[in-house]
Amino acid sequence: MRLRRAFTLIELLVVIAIIAILIGLLLPAVQKVREAAARMSCQNNLKQIGLAMHNYESANGGLPPRRGFAAGSRRGWGPPILSYVEQTALSGNYRLDRDFYAPENAANIIVPLKLFICPSGPGNRTITVTISGVTSVGAAGDYFGPNSFSSTLYGDPTLSGKTTVTALIDDANRKFTDITDGTSSTLLITEQAGRADFYIRGQKQASNAGLSQAANWGPWAGYQVFQFNQFGSDGITKDGPGGPCTINCNNSMGVYAFHTGGANAVFADGSVRFLRQSMHPNTLFGIVTCNGGEVLADSDV
Secondary structure (H helix, E strand, C coil): HHHHHHHHHHHHHHHHHHHHHHHHHHHHHHHHHHHHHHHHHHHHHHHHHHHHHHHHHHHHHHCCEECCCCCCCEEECCCHHHHHHHCHHHHHHCCCCCCCCCHHHHHHHHCCCCHHHHCCCCCCCEEEEECCCCEEEEEEECCEEECCCCCHCCHHHHHHHCCCCCCCCCCCCHHHHHHCCHHHCEEEEEEEECCCCEEECCCECCCCCCCCCEEEEEEEECCEEEEECCCCCCCCCEECCCCCCCCCCCCCCECCCCCCEEEEEEEECCEEEEEECCCCHHHHHHHHHCCCCCCCHHHHH
């Protein structure tokens, strides 16, 4: 009887061990499925943002301004497209005649919007903004547009005057016909996820002290644009021409996502593509400008 009980216990332990092994084998597969679903959801967010900007362009004769700097109506590209992303109620409450950080918009910018958050990232967050002595708190957004690129790092002095000519422009509505490089070759919005925390090559930093404009950028209603840079292999040192890191280096002054191998972006034609971490700086800077005259192969992007 004792021998039989011993065998039964051994058999039970074997079954438990097999189950543990199977769970260990299944977990990576489950994680991959979850990430694939999150990446697809992120792509859909950008698709909807691109569609909203197209609808805005049709209704207003041009794309929304990347930033509004007029006194009393300072904001990013997020608030103007609210009514085009099924946020009619919030759009109706938002005061376009007031700065995004003004007290009149405090209850509006704190509203978290799934459309502006990539599910692969840290989730809903708030960011404290202090501008001109006014402090407010806004819900974070993970999607940014380009406002320029560093010609110094690019190493081409002939680019003077072209570095800020992007699909979106400050205080004005750029028409699609002004994008002479072609809408399929011009970046509109991409990921710069994780703010207000500071990430370098997948590692969250102990402090966000190195995060550029940490007190002003990050809320979906705020100035969601940044200068594109290239970096050294450490992901943070600003490198000269040919620096190896262009995508997922850091979320301070670069395209950054929590996806393996690259980041999502929507182009001016509305197409959503995955920017590979191996992207060459020439290609990255080429898709930032809307009339730089660069010739890009289909395989580049």
